[in-house]
Structure formats: structure tokens, C-alpha cells
Amino acid sequence: MAESAQTTTNAAAPPVQDGEISLAAFHRVQTALYGAVGRDEAWHGVVQAIAQALKADVACWCTTDGQGPHAASFYAAWNLPEALERAYAEHWIQHNPWLHACMARNVLVQGSIFRGTDIVAAPVLRASRFYREYMLLYPVEHMLTAVVSDGSVPGLAPPMILNLFRHPEQPDFDARDVARLHLLYPHMLRAFDLHWTTRRLQEQVSLLHRFLDALDFGVVMLDPAAQPLYANHAARALAATPALAQWLGSVPTRPEARDGLARLVHAAARGQGGGLVLGDGPQALMALALPIEERVQAGGEARAAQPCACMLLLTRQGHAPGGVADFVTRLFGLSAAEARVLPLLLRGASPAQMAGALGVKVSTVRSQLSAIFAKTGTVRQQDLIRLLGSVPPVRL
Template sequence: MQHKPWLASVPLRSPADITVPTRDDVLHALYSAIGSDAAWNGVLRVIAAYFNANISMLVVAGKGQRDRSFYAAWNHREEAARAYSDHWWEHDVMLSAVVKNGLFVKGMVGRASDIITPEELHASRYYQEFMLTMPAEHFMGCVLSDGRDEALAPPMHLSFFRKPGDADFSDENVNQLADLYPHIHRAFELHWQHRVAQEQLGVFHQSLDGLDFGVLFIDPTTRVRHANTAAREMIARSAGLPLLGGLPEHAPRDGELARLLQSCAQGKGGAVSLGAPGNNLFAMALPLAAPQTTVAGDASASVMLMLVEPNKRPDAALDFVVRAFGLSKAEARLLPMLFENMTPTSMAQALDVKISTVRTQLSAIFAKTGTRRQQELIRLLGAVPSVQRFPF
């Protein structure tokens, strides 16, 4: 990315009370902060010391910046941050000059003295009534995001200030910031992407917790990466089922449930019923991605494991059977009637269809589930055929 410094020339001051970090210290702080909002205050502390700045901030541009989803600052008083966020941003003569000159563009690096004279700054209410209270006079900054790419962060800028009486930021400082900019931008871009992913994942997990059946996501090493509330409660109630292994923390390494998960590693998936009728769990496993083979030749895959308690949720159990055996909608509507022991004639009357249609659909159900008659099919709620049922 090309950087466009605004030019000026003033010697750099070294602070007497702060150890000046090296460039490597700055880079280490930047990349160490990826994934942690709270760490960015420390990053700004390090970069501010590197530039001998007494205030630094990384904020969303515009009104209400203090209350935006991201805000980081060092040595900037809360009342000053609030005052700027609520009022003074509209009177910021430096920001106005940047925008007026078309300089609020991602990749822009510079200082205020290149676009506004000291006389203009000192004559403004913004300087007299706000900046002096910070206290701040000299400004240097860069634009990390101008808001043009919706996939990235909103318009954001990184700002550094020096107090009245200090020297302005030098050409060397501007060049140093331009040199650091690719790292600052990359580190924050990675942080923002991680942040968005975590927010989306949080929403996804909350939606899973609203379900009344269990959902677990298991990685290729058999570690459970997430178990929703229903899954944890079911597993706690079914602690006597040895085939659950170490759930909800990690999947079993042997037994039928383990073999079911192994079938997912081959891209097959399937279903199994665990426990005795009346106190059992339906478990259905589906591979989430194409299986991958390790250097040792073993297949592995991420798996979604779903759990249903048929005695507590017969409707969910029916849906489970429908999905497990790939029944059509027309076939699925016969299941509740089967469990009520209705005859094919009664089903045809209830659905207002020909009895031949019902018999055809029943034949399809029996073929898909591996059963031969109605009573065998009814026992699906206690033991899913074609897989096996396992006692305590």
C-alpha cells in the first residue's frame, strides 16, 4: 500500500521518564494484541512511547466514538473522550481540514501542521476550549479504515498528540509511522476479522442454546468444541450411559458412539439409540466437511452430533427419524398415524387419498428404515433400526 505523508521538519524529542521502545517492541505489541480488545490500550501505550506522544487513541471516526463497538486509548481522560464524542468532533478543525482536502483515505499518514497553520489552530475554539484541557497541541496520525470496504472495520483513525511546549512531530516521525503502517493495519485487520468471527460465533451459539435438542460440534481430534445447553443437560441426566464417554468435553474413543463418529470420518454419518426404551437418547452424527487423511493414513472430520430424548420430545424424535432415514414429506406425515396404530384404510380416509397411495408410501418407509411391518416401525422410538440399540 502506498503511504502519503504530509511534510514538516522538527527534531524528535526523547522522553526522560519513559523508556523508548524499539521498532521490534512495537511489532511484538501489535501482533500480540490480535484477538483481545483490552490489549490495544497497551499497544497504544507502546506506540505513544515510541513517538514520544503523551496521548494516543484508536477510534471510530465521528459522533459517539466513545460508545462504538471498539475504542482504545492511552492517557486520554474519560471526560475528555466523552466531550469529544458528544460535541467536539464536529468542531475539530484538524479533522475538518483532513476531510476537506480529501485526505481521510485508508493508508494516509501525516500530521496536522501540514494541513493547518499553528495560527489557525490556536484561533479555534476547538484548541482553546478542548485541546488545551487534554492537554494537547501537536497531532500525527493515520487512517486505518475509511469505511469503503464493508467487510473491514468502520472508518477508524489512529491518533497521537504531544502537549503544548513540546516539539511538533518530525519528518522522521512521519516516516517511522509510514514504515509501521503496514504492520499496524495488518494487525488491526486480523484483530477485526477475529472480532467479527467471535461475535458471529457468539450469536450462533446463542441460537443453538435456544434449541430444545442437543447439538455438539466435535473436531477431528474428538474434542468437543461446543455443546449447547440442551446437550449438556441431556448428558448430565444420562450420566449412566457408558457409551457417552467423556461428553460433553470430548467424544468417546471406543464403543458404538465412537464407531458412529468414525463413520463420519469416512463421510457417511448415521444414527444410534443409546440406553433402554423410556430412558434413551437418539444420537445422529453428520460430517461437517469432507474427510481429510493424515500422514499416517487415518481419516478424520469435524462432526455435528445431535441428541434427542424421545420420551420428552416425541415430535422431535419423529423429526429425528425422518431426517435420519431421509423420509419424504408425504412419508413423514404417516408416522404419527403409525404410532397411533391407525390402519392404512384409516390413514387414507384421514388424508383424503387413495389407500394405494398410503400403501406405496408405507412400503417406501419400510424399505428406508429396514423394517417390514408397522410394529417394527413403531419400535423406532425405542431403538433406531439399521443401527442397533445398546443397553446400559
């Protein structure tokens, strides 16, 4: 085994003078790297671009799968048959002399760039079963590695390694190749960190959408220009109603006088929460608009950005779901007893009907209604049925 510490380098080391890479190749790699941010499938093209810039015959971008130091998967590859990827992950990784030597010497540190011969001498590699029974299936022999990430920075990329290979009849990678990889490394790290951050955000948004789709009332999110950004499953189902058909398209900039829903949303964009009921009877549509203020720093003080985004809650008056009642209960700090009255109140039940449904006296219901009106800033039942026009904005 070679013990050449001088040739095992890190990303901070300056490239050698004759290690330039052509401007065209550098541009191709940069374009591939930053073009792949947020697109898993595009990283195969990234690996190809880097391999061609370094005159490699085979390349792979590997990550661990969380099952230990000897558990790996191929995130992206070029010129590497799928059967060989699978054979490596399932069996040959534990027989890889390069990996064992790297672990023993602790060189798998973020920024490390080294050649295979810096870690395992060529005669030792050729004598191994790993070389004779696995590597010669490509065939490959010479390796150049860059540790893009070692997973040590919380929230950024997981452990990630780029391996470049050349066929046995090709010359080994040299100091110029190491220097060229140094030139590419900062962009490799930056692009993959951006990619991984984007992926995490995409997963969080997807999880939020699945959560919103599980709700039994409609939710529509609108930007400050009152343009719909997202509608959950229940809102899309309600959108079959003519009054809601536009809410998956565009909201009128100048709402007509009879378009109460558009007026409600545009008022929310100005920071005025409110609600209304469209139509009559059990099929009447109940709508609650909540301004969403984004706090910005101005002169050292936080203030609300204008205009506001809006969250629109929608449901049928005849079957207002428990989720809406729970939302209003939490918003206004209603007691458990008051929360029991709220769903009946939102359905338009009279105090006598509420008392019969709850098995309490009418006087008890009236007392609870008075408390609800006081907490919500309304003065009579019909005000609250029209969905709490004094709802305060939600602040982010």
C-alpha cells in the same frame, strides 16, 4: 490554513533516511499489535506502545459508529481521560477544525499520514474554541495522524484513525516522526485487519452457538479425532445421564464393546453415518451421528478429507422434538403427509396408533410408512426408530 501538499503523505511513500525507529521500540510495537488480534481490551496497550515509540503524550485509536462522517467513538486510548473522550464524542467533534479541514481536502484516505499543522496552521488552531475550551484541558496541541482504514475494503476494518498528540511545550512532530509512522503503518494495518476478521468470526461462532442453544434437542460437535468441541444447552442437560457424562470431556480412543455411542462416533469419523437407541422406554436416548466431510483439492479434483468430523444429535425417545423430525424430513425429502407420520414413528407408535392419532385409515399409514422406508433406505419400522443407520454424510 497551511496548504503544504508535500507533507501530507501516503503509506506508499518511502521513509526519509533519518526516520529510523529503534529495534527495541519496533519490536515492542509489533508484539503489542499482533498480540492484540482477537482481544479488544489489548488495543489500549497497542496505542500506548505506538505513542511511546513516537514520543507522544496522548494517543487514541478512533472509529466511526455508523451514524455519519461526524460520528466517532474511541476504540482505544492512552492518557486520555474518559470524561474527555465522552465530551469529544458528544459535542466537540463537530467543532474540530482538523476534522473539517480533512473532510474538505479529502485526505482521510487509507494510508494517509500527516501532521496537524499540514492541515490547519498553528495560529488558526489556537484561535479556535476547540483548542481553547477543549484541547487545553489535556493539554495537547501538536497532532500526528495515520488513517489506518477508510472502510473502503469490504469485509475488512471499518474506518479507523490513529491520532498521536504532544503537549504544547513539546516540539511539533516532524518529518522523521512521519517516516517512523510509515515504518509502523503496514503492521498496524495488517494486525487490525486480522483483528477485525477474527472478531467477525468470533461473532459468527457466538451467533451459531446461540442458535444451537435454542434447539430443543442436543447437538455435540466432535473433531476428526472424536474429541468434543462444542455441546449445546440441551446436550449439556442430557450429559447428566451416565451414558453421556463423557461427551463433554473426552471420547475413548478404543471404545468398549458395550459403549455403543463411542462406537457410533468413531464410525462417523470414518465417514459412516448411523444411529442407535440407548436404553428402553420413554427415557431411552436416541442418537444420530452425521459425518461432516471437508472437501479438499487433490490433483485438481475435490475429495473428502479423512477422517471426518462428526455432528451428534441427541434426544429422549419419549419426547423427540419437532426439530429432529424436521431435520430428517429435509434430509430425505419426505412429503408433508409422510412428515406427519415421522414423529409418531420415531416414538415407536404402531400403525394403528398412528392412524388413530392422525385420523386416517391404517392402510393410509402403511402406505406412507412404505414411502418413508423407501426414501430412507430402511425396510421396517424398527430400523428407522434406530435412527436411520443409512444417513449420508453432511458435506461442507
